[in-house]
Amino acid sequence: MTTGADQGIGGYSVVEICAGAGGQALGLEQAGFEHRLAVELDQNAAATLSLNRPNWDVRVGDVANAEVWDPSEFEGVDLLAGGVPCPPFSIAGRQLGASDERDLFAWAVEQVAIVKPRALMLENVRGLSQPRFAAYRQRVLDRLAELGYEAFWKLIYAADFGVPQLRPRFVLVALKTEDARFFAWPESVESSSTVGSALNDLMGADGWPHINSWVTMADAVGPTIVGGSKKHGGADLGPTRAKEAWLKLGVDGKGVADAPPSAFSPHPSVKPPRLTIEMVKRIQGWGASDSWQFSGRKTSQYRQIGNAFPPPVAAAVGRSIRNAFNHEVIAAGVESAATAVSADPLFSLLSSSCGGVRESDIYAAIPDLTERILGKRLQRLSLDFAIHESVIDGETSYRLGEFRGFTGQSEHFRHDYITANRSKVS
Known part of the structure; x- marks a missing residue:
C-alpha cells in the first residue's frame, strides 16, 4: 500500500526493524516501498502501526529474539531499514557504544548477511558521527564491504526537508555494487516552514485572539523534539536548554497541552501556550493530510512521536535509494554520494597487526x-x-x-539486561 505524493509507484519491498510508531515507515511508503514486515519492541508503538496499517505484518518484541521473527524468511527483500536504539551513541548519554546493552547497530548490519537485501538504511543520532565512534564505524564499513555492499554516511538535518525543527540524524545507506554508483543523497528543499507557520491553524483552532502575535514570535525553526524513554523523560519538550529555546519561540516546554489556547487565553508574552500532541506531530513532520493516529495515553503518544524519524526525511532518502535501484542517471549538478570513510589511525594500526604493536612503533606511526x-x-x-x-x-x-x-551471540551480556529490564527498555 502506498500513499502521499508517490501513490501508485510501489513495487519495492522493505523489512523495517525497530520501527517505532511509523515515521520512517510512512516516509518509505511515500517513497514507493511496501512493508513485508515491521518489528517493534514497544507495545504502544506497535499498536500505532497496526492501527494505521491493519494489513501489515507487525511483530511485537525484541527484534533480536528468534521467536519474534526469522530474518532468513525475508531473504532477498529490497530494503532492510530501521532506527536502532540511540542511547549507546547519544551525546546526552555516556556514549558506551558496543559496551551499551542496548546497542543493536552492529547486530542490524549483521542481518545483511542473512537477509541479503538490495540495500540497507539505518538512522541514528548525531553522536555516532563523532570521532569517538570512528573505529566502530570502520568496523561497520569493513563488514559491509565483506558482504559486497558499498556504504555511505551522512548527517542530515530535518529542517533541510521542510520539517520545522533541526533534528540532525546520522544516516547509513549501503547498496550492492551494481546500484551504488547511481546513489546520490537527496538535495535539501527550499522551505519557509517555521514553528509559527506550521502550527498557525492548530494553535488558533479555538479562536485564540493572539494567534498572529504568536506566529510572529515563533517565526523560526524549532529545536529538536526529544521523546525520551520509558526510564527517562515524560511529556515535555526536553532538557532545560531545549525548554529555554522553545520559550524564545513563545512555547512553554514544561508539558504538553490537551487543547490549544481558547478565545480567553492571555497573550503569549504573558503566558506562552504549550503544544498539543497534534502540534508535536506537525513539528515532527507529519503533515495535515497524513491521517496518522497514535495509540496509548498522552505521554506514550508524545514519546512515540518524539522518537520518530520525520516522514519527509525518510521519504527523501527512500526516493534516493529507489532511484539507485532504477539506475536513474544522476541529474546534472548533483554529485553522486561519496563512499563512506572513517579514519581512526590507532584502530587501523592495531587491526593491521596480528601479533600486537609496540608503543614505540605506535608513536612512530602516529607522531601527534x-x-x-x-x-x-x-x-x-x-x-x-x-x-x-x-x-x-x-x-x-x-x-x-x-x-x-x-552481533547475535547466544552468550552476550545484552540478554541478561533485556530479561531484567524488559518493561523499561524502549
Whole structure:
C-alpha cells in the first residue's frame, strides 16, 4: 500500500526493524516501498502501526529474539531499514557504544548477511558521527564491504526537508555494487516552514485572539523534539536548554497541552501556550493530510512521536535509494554520494597487526600522540574492542581483540539486561 505524493509507484519491498510508531515507515511508503514486515519492541508503538496499517505484518518484541521473527524468511527483500536504539551513541548519554546493552547497530548490519537485501538504511543520532565512534564505524564499513555492499554516511538535518525543527540524524545507506554508483543523497528543499507557520491553524483552532502575535514570535525553526524513554523523560519538550529555546519561540516546554489556547487565553508574552500532541506531530513532520493516529495515553503518544524519524526525511532518502535501484542517471549538478570513510589511525594500526604493536612503533606511526593521549585513545577504543596488553623486552605492546558489540551471540551480556529490564527498555 502506498500513499502521499508517490501513490501508485510501489513495487519495492522493505523489512523495517525497530520501527517505532511509523515515521520512517510512512516516509518509505511515500517513497514507493511496501512493508513485508515491521518489528517493534514497544507495545504502544506497535499498536500505532497496526492501527494505521491493519494489513501489515507487525511483530511485537525484541527484534533480536528468534521467536519474534526469522530474518532468513525475508531473504532477498529490497530494503532492510530501521532506527536502532540511540542511547549507546547519544551525546546526552555516556556514549558506551558496543559496551551499551542496548546497542543493536552492529547486530542490524549483521542481518545483511542473512537477509541479503538490495540495500540497507539505518538512522541514528548525531553522536555516532563523532570521532569517538570512528573505529566502530570502520568496523561497520569493513563488514559491509565483506558482504559486497558499498556504504555511505551522512548527517542530515530535518529542517533541510521542510520539517520545522533541526533534528540532525546520522544516516547509513549501503547498496550492492551494481546500484551504488547511481546513489546520490537527496538535495535539501527550499522551505519557509517555521514553528509559527506550521502550527498557525492548530494553535488558533479555538479562536485564540493572539494567534498572529504568536506566529510572529515563533517565526523560526524549532529545536529538536526529544521523546525520551520509558526510564527517562515524560511529556515535555526536553532538557532545560531545549525548554529555554522553545520559550524564545513563545512555547512553554514544561508539558504538553490537551487543547490549544481558547478565545480567553492571555497573550503569549504573558503566558506562552504549550503544544498539543497534534502540534508535536506537525513539528515532527507529519503533515495535515497524513491521517496518522497514535495509540496509548498522552505521554506514550508524545514519546512515540518524539522518537520518530520525520516522514519527509525518510521519504527523501527512500526516493534516493529507489532511484539507485532504477539506475536513474544522476541529474546534472548533483554529485553522486561519496563512499563512506572513517579514519581512526590507532584502530587501523592495531587491526593491521596480528601479533600486537609496540608503543614505540605506535608513536612512530602516529607522531601527534603523547603518552596521555594514547592512554585516552586506548581507553575509548576498549569500550568497543578488547585491548590485550603484553610486555616484550620491557616495552608494552598492544593487540586488538574481539569486538564487544552484540552481533547475535547466544552468550552476550545484552540478554541478561533485556530479561531484567524488559518493561523499561524502549
